[in-house]
Amino acid sequence: MMSDSRLWELLARKYNGEISGEELDELEQLLRQQQHGIQLNELLTDLHNLPIRHMTSAADEARSREAVQKALRNSIFNTNHATVEENQEYLLKENERSFSGWLSAAIVAASAILLFFYFRQDKPEKTLVSKDAMPVNEVVTNGGSKSTVHLPDGSLVILNTGSRLVYNKDFGAETRDVYLTGEGFFDVAHNENIPLIVHAGDVDIKVKGTAFNVRAYTEDSIVEAALIRGSIEVFTQADPERKILLRPNEKIIIGKSSVISSAKKEDKQESNKEEVFSLGKLKANPVDSTIAEIAWIENKLAFYKEPFETLAKKMERWYNVSIEFNDEKLNQLTFTGSFEKEDIVEALNALRQITPFQYSIRNRKVTISRNK
Structure with a gap:
């Protein structure tokens, strides 16, 4: 049961674009272990490509949920070699109870995941539209x-x-x-x-x-x-x-x-x-003329008078770590510089040469605190 719950969580993160490299490896392992997970992954891939439009009412949400459910049913039964009715009859005869239960669970869970992640964003709410829309x-x-x-x-x-x-x-x-x-x-x-x-x-x-x-x-x-x-x-x-x-x-x-x-x-x-x-x-770094906003194209993490709080977010993505501060006053420290081949430890040590602070790293989580 725990693995099923984790599977749905990882599928949701994947189709919301929030999954990390480690989580993607974990998802692939779970999909190999559970055959129905592979089918659900394919269904969610189809659903994820459905266009979206602005949601303005509870009726829109209901129509959206119905569209998701219909798309799921169509995806399950639709193949290149048989009609919907033929597939349905064959599958139900072979294992009527387990397939029916799996279909219901898939519709409920997939609908919940897709609706939750489309509607929870900090932007105008959107809902799914017809599957016949432009691919x-x-x-x-x-x-x-x-x-x-x-x-x-x-x-x-x-x-x-x-x-x-x-x-x-x-x-x-x-x-x-x-x-x-x-x-x-x-x-x-x-x-x-x-x-x-x-x-x-x-x-x-x-x-x-x-x-x-x-x-x-x-x-x-x-x-x-x-x-x-x-x-x-x-x-x-x-x-x-x-x-x-x-x-x-x-x-x-x-x-x-x-x-x-x-x-x-x-x-x-x-x-x-x-x-x-x-x-x-746009301001160039006085040391190497790097423009911070586009330095990443040349594999550089550049920053110019950047508050530590926003620099930390860039470092999280750059080094695939999470960073938290134990003291809010550290957030507003500003830094100018660039990293290219430095690892996370070398980068933090370089920042400490500008403004002293302490840090610890455990399981890819960096905790930054003031000097004692």
């Missing part, structure tokens, strides 16, 4: 890895660790829409008639041909766009008429006021209901 391509990078994606229009996307990119299979025919969770560097092929739009959480970024970086990790609760070349138009889904145009070497951070409290004093802030727009310039 999509999806690229996911696990912890500690990066991926390069060549889009059909000639655009290039480099995905940082722990990121996911989704786009329609007819990308470029009439629209160029991509959906990003995590971080990606975009070098977009110019097309005056069909702009490319990056959907990152509640923020949309519209371009026609340019190079820029977008960081939109769910756990960060912010979206940051940094422009290298060309121009981009940034707006939120809550206020699409309010557009902000960025020029080269400018960046924008969009989030809640409490999240952007560490924005630099010289940055210009504008409030928009609960959202805050923090505008600033």
